[in-house]
Structures are given as C-alpha cells and as structure tokens.
Amino acid sequence: MIYSLAPMEGITGHAFRRVHAECFGALDRYYTPFLAPPRVGSSFGGKAFKEIDPANNEGLNVIPQLLTKNAEEFVWATKLLADMGYREVNLNLGCPSGTVVSKGKGSGFLRNLDELEVFLRDVCERSPIPVSVKTRLGLEDDAEYERILDLYRSLPLAELIVHPRVQKDRYTGSPRQGRYGDTLARAPFPVAYNGDIFVPEDASALCAAYPATRHVMLGRGLLANPALVRMLAGGVPATASELKQFHDKLFHAYVDEIGGNAVFRMKEWWFYAKCALADPMAVHRAVRKVRKINEYEVAVEKVFNTQSLAAVARFSG
C-alpha cells in the first residue's frame, strides 16, 4: 500500500514533512500544499521556493501541487520543477475556499468542464513531467461527477486522487466512498483515496470494500495521530515521549524558519494534535490565548506534564 501525506496549506509544509519523517519514518509520498505557478519567465520565489527547494526535501518523495487555471503558467512551472528534479506534478481541483472557487480555480474549475478539458489536454501534452490530479466530486451534487469522471478517463493522467466530497460539503458529512469505488473500477490510470481515514479500522474498512485500493492519502488523521502510518503497518501507537519529541522538533524547526510566528503555526497544529491527548478541550484552553514564545513554552510544558495520552488518537473536528 502507498501512504502519502495530504497537501494542507499552512500545515504540511517542508518543515512538517522533514520533522515527521525524522520522528516516525518517511511516508511513501508527500504532496506540497498548493503553490501558485510563477509568471512565465519568472522563478518560484519566497515561500513557494522554500517549499520545493531540494535542500528542504532531501530524501523525501515530494510531489509539488499547483493551483491555477492558466495553462501557460502551469506548463512553465512544470519545466522549472522538472529542472529541479521533480518527476510528477499535481493539479489541485479540490480546494473549496470561496476566494479560490470564485476565481474558477480549485474545485471552482469543475464548474466549467469545457474549459477544464482544454486546459488538461494542453498541459498533459506539453508538461515535461506526468500530471496527476486531486479532485472533489463537483460543487453542489455528486451526480456532477459522472461527467467529470468521463473527462478524466479520456486523459493520460499519471494518477487521480479522489476526495469524495463536493465543494459545498467543505469537510462535513461522510465522504461518498462509492464514487471512489466507481473511479477505481473505471479509470485507466492509478487511483488514490483521500478522506476521513482517522484510525487503522477506517483503512481496513476501505480496503475491505474496495480491495483494489493501492494508495491512501492521509491528512487530518495523521496530524491527530503522527504514528498513524506505523499503526497501519501493524505497529504501536505513539508514546508520550515520542509525541513530545515530535512537538519539540517541529516547534524548533518553525522558530528557525519564521521566528515568533512559530507560535501561530503550532496553534494550527494543536487544532489536530490535541486529539492525541486525553482532554483535547483542556489543551485547546491552554494554548488558545498564547501569543509569545515564552508563554507558549510554559503552556505546552504544562500540557505535557498534566495530560495523559488519549486511549485512541482519533481526529474529531
């Protein structure tokens, strides 16, 4: 089975990938949070460059993800990525955010299938590296997916990662796994599943229902339980000292990268990671109002000294 880390803007960036791999072993693949391609003729700069800088991703199998509806910029970006040594690029057709959708990008691109078809045919032909897609089922209603899947099936995609929700679901309700099953049965290219795999039993149930499953992408489940992939392979849950060591390394990596703003990055991580501890609400209260590094260190010390581990580290939103 292939296990990959989901792209999560502001969370699963290069520091997280590196520290997680160091503490819990590398996953098979990592997708970068979405990157906007640079203008044709320009390079990736600033934060986007750091994300794909080979020096920040050494030893990890990283697939950059692009968010755009501009074919020229997409193809230009794939040339830059190919020159940096990347062997695949992923297109984001799932982002549900209102500002992205209103510009016709992310899941908003699924509104205009004629335009999407022209875009995908063009970029699949001209990109020097294979193109994979991460998709939702549509915007309003999963019946939209019939036509969307027909379109994908006519293209030479490297892989299709299906998060079987529609845009208006955001992250609520249950993923429509049946739509993933249809894709698996009908697609001429490899298919991956993503959505609500929070404990090993979720993955077992998916594989029992769809035995041809070969790639599962993990997001919130792995943030709430950093040992999730180890457990999926039959290993043990994270110990308290492993969790603390992971926390400390992650915090220091963020401090090195962004100084005092590391506190805010860690608070986003705690939104998920609090589920690894017995009383998630107490963790939330402890870190909620903290702003400064020294306050943060005191709050977290208290969390680790007073909280035991949850019986089951399971994300709950």
Ligand SMILES: Cc1cc2nc3c(=O)[nH]c(=O)nc-3n(C[C@H](O)[C@H](O)[C@H](O)COP(=O)(O)O)c2cc1C
């Ligand atoms: C805070 C946040 C940021 C996300 N950023 C991205 C992104 O940059 N690109 C993307 O394709 N999906 C993004 N997603 C969606 C995740 O990759 C994934 O599809 C979603 O969390 C469902 O999987 P899960 O149930 O395993 O978490 C994001 C989700 C969240 C909650």
